[in-house]
Amino acid sequence: MMPEPQKAVASVMIHPDVRRHSRISRAGLLVLLAPSFLFAKTAPAPAAIPAPVTLPFSPLVHSAFTLPYPNKVAVETRAGDAGYQFAIVTFVDRDLFIVDTISTDDFKGGTISVLGALDDKKLLLLLPAGIDVLDLKLKMVTDEYATVSPRADLEPQYFQAVLTSTDPLSVIAEVQPSIDADGVVDPTQHSLVYDEVVRKKTKGRISLIHPLKEPPPVFLSTDLIIYRNKRKDPSEPWKALDKSLSAVRHPLCTVLDTAYARAAIFGIALSQQCRKAIVFSIEGSNSRPALSCVSWQDGRVTPIVVAGGDLTGLRNLMVSPSGKWAFFTASIDNAGKQWMGHCLLDLDAALSPFPRILASASKNDRVAWINGGESLAVFSEGKISVWVLPKNTANIVQAKDAKKKGSRQKRRVQ
Secondary structure (H helix, E strand, O other): OOOOOOOOOOOOOOOHHHHOOOOOOHHHHHHHHOOHHHHOOOOOOOOOOOOOEEEEOOOOEEEEEEOOOEOEEEEEEEOHHHOEEEEEEEEEEOOEEEEEEEOOOOOOOOOOEEEEEOOOOEEEEEEOOEEEEEEOOOOEEEEEEOOOOOOOOOOEEEEEEEEEEEOOEEEEEEEEEOOOOOOOOOHHHOEEEEEEOOOOEEEEEEEOOOOOOOOOOEEEOOOOEEEOOOOOOOOOOOEEEOOOOOEEOOHHHHHHHHHOOOEEEEEEEEEOOOOEEEEEEEEOOOOEEEEEEEEOOOOOEEEOOOOOOEEEEEEEEEEOOOOOEEEEEEEEEEOOEEEEEEEEEEOOOOOOOOOEEEEEOOOOOEEEEEEOOOEEEEEEOOEEEEEEOOOOHHHHHHHHHHHHHHHHHHHHHO
16 A cells, blocks of 8 residues: 655655665765754755646546646647647646647657757657657648668667757667568667767767667766666676767766676666766666665765665656656555555755655656746646646755855954
8 A cells, every 4th residue: 555645754764675775874874863953954854845736637648748848748649540649738827738739640659758849839759760850830740860770771760869959950869770571680780879860960879789688778868878788797887978979987887887786777867967866776686676866976875765665666767857856656565565656856955765755656657847947747547737846945045054154254244
């Protein structure tokens, strides 16, 4: 049974998973044991999150996407033989939203992600077969692009991509040729490509050599790519690339090489603003899922413990546009009873490794961030739930402390 959604995080609770976790340091244990008043000046408790606004939403949402526009998200719906429809959901106020549906014959559907906006009317969409420019005003795809396949006889298959520049329009994508006539995928042709979309040029390519049926872990962000060629080989180092696919040194790779040497990593969400990463991994021989917060500023690895049982799976791992919040949907086993919960972690306050459980979850839920004040939208069967996140409490307190300190210094001068 799922525990009640949490309004605040207990700063002195020590979950059994934390006590027996091998990576928690003595200093980290003292932090968890210390009374909460010790944090007053350095790490204020996260602000309470108001209850969500829940509104009816009848279409069955196949995918939901964060948009760079304020107060908007995108959804892709699918209804039987009607095929895919792409729609923009605009939140007008607390109790009202508008849905603008874009249903065109040239829209293939099956969108993997919205890479970004070219302007206030054009979106860049990533699909398995390539990249589309979708004109929201004309309600049609105005341009298409697919990278040059490593094998001339096969079309490229896109797994993921990230928009790195709008001038010139450039993306970094993970691609592989589609299955050949014999039903075989050639793992030697798996690669990262750096493409200029409008100019239709491939500016760089890095091969991802890996065993058959064991794809490499690749994690993309606007300014940083983290990957290694073999998921489970401790001798294979983690590597970092910049947005032009040039090799760079990054402290996160050092932490991953040491703290996760024998772990298979299946998810990394980066917050460049907080210099932290949320890492989902399977630990060694016991094949036990683990979730951790990694600070590449000081190398600290903090286990994240979801109350209510043992973590068995994870989905929807993502960091907010501001980099201050991490969201994920956790699958939990509680003495043989299975449940799922939507969880939120304040990366900026980082008071404890216990995320807040916002609500129970379903495997069919779809989630997207809302820009323009930063909110979270969860599309469930027949409804939308929107959480409006509080302002950054740590920064507010630091600003107040700085203001008080300045006032004291000013009084001394006078």
